[in-house]
Amino acid sequence: MIEQLKPRLDVHNSEMPVLCQACEARHRGICGVLTPSQLVTLSKHTTKQVVSPEQQIAFEGETTKRFANILHGVVKLSKLTADGRQQIVGLQFAPDFMGRPFSKENDYAVEAATEVRLCSFPRSTLEQLTTESPELEHRLHQQTLKELGEAREWMLTLGRKSASERVASFLHFIAMHINPEVSHTHGSQQFEIPLKRSDIADFLGLTIETVSRQFTRMRQAGVIKISNNRTIEIPDMAKLAALTETNIQD
């Protein structure tokens, strides 16, 4: 059902300030405002981390000591039952803020789904900044609301949709996040799926076999084209969108 947890990537011991790759031109040695949608304005003692896929960033249940901005890549949040069944409960994309502020416990595992570049900083920095700037908390609140909306949308998917609808919903979700500027109701799109089949299965509450069969079916139906298992082309987004709430069998 799940792959065993990999050794933890210790971002906590990397206190040496480094040049933030995303903003070095403007803030030498300090990681500052990166983009208009960047959430946190960082000050000193920031670090950049490169983590490989599957490397664990924080264990479920552990106290959050550091936070980070995602500069590049996709991060998955997942929960486990005692006997090892896994459910991915969220995906985060650049430039999301990562970590649960104000809560002492992470109640899910955080892992890199693809190669990820992070701009990391300690809890104290965040707490100091939020007390100084109400605007910062407002932005964090906005992201939390967005994540809550996505989590609830996904509850509908997990609770009431068939396998074919779940896979269509997944592709629609990924398309929106990988190509946010493009219409997700018309036209064509192309992107790399940032997850392997077992991650998709854990996100959709299905098995890898069922996910694979649904991909095959959608490919045969002409809804998607796949190359290299990861590269997806969707000729007609409207057709895909329709499939997110239409049950297809055999």
Place this chain on the structure above:
Amino acid sequence: MIEQLKPRLDVHNSEMPVLCQACEARHRGICGVLTPSQLVTLSKHTTKQVVSPEQQIAFEGETTKRFANILHGVVKLSKLTADGRQQIVGLQFAPDFMGRPFSKENDYAVEAATEVRLCSFPRSTLEQLTTESPELEHRLHQQTLKELGEAREWMLTLGRKSASERVASFLHFIAMHINPEVSHTHGSQQFEIPLKRSDIADFLGLTIETVSRQFTRMRQAGVIKISNNRTIEIPDMAKLAALTETNIQD
């Protein structure tokens, strides 16, 4: 699959300020701070509303014009597919804040699950208060984070748990919220289930028949005692908690 939506309860037209039942002794004619866990400090133009079960408070997709504090009762948040499948994506208990601030759209239906007393106020009041007080936004953010945590916990339930585990998880969830001060890992508890079977099914992503069968099974196994379909006694919470992640068949 679902019951048809009932006529909307128009809280918007009830602008007449009334005595807030929860705090009249301290703030005559104004709904003020109600309890230590009360989220919003209200000023003028507040109203009190009594809504009956199943009355619709706000439609999915509609712009949120008013917000409210829940003074008593249980409110359910639900989403629908185009063809009418329903999923309850959240339950709110007193003294939760109700409504999505800062987002122009409610993307789910809000209904009273039991009789509910609300302390309602317009969007403008909330926006004014949040700009004046960073502390208020912090409290709202806290609640949003709590709801996000619950939504993600429920994603695990919907995606990876069996019917028996889902029903046990549901009872555990309700027990925690109805009797928050009591241990939910030891001892006994008793409470009224605030939902009917069809609501439970829509919360758990199951059918009413499956929910009913699981209740019967748990009653026969001595994990619960039921009277009047709604009154539940749980002799041993530890046993219930164990069942939330242990699959039981026949």
Place this chain on the structure above:
DNA sequence: CGTAAAATTTGATCCGGATCAACCATCATC
């Protein structure tokens, strides 16, 4: 390149929960 490990696909069978159907209990209204 060759070989092993990992990831994905495909096939056959099984089973948990959905579906369809009947029945029972409670309550409101005449």
Place this chain on the structure above:
DNA sequence: GATGATGGTTGATCCGGATCAAATTTTACG
């Protein structure tokens, strides 16, 4: 008491997706 309406339980059958198994493709690396 009769009559629905609403909510809940129980039984029989069916099917979508899980499970078990094996083949195939892709990736990693000497």
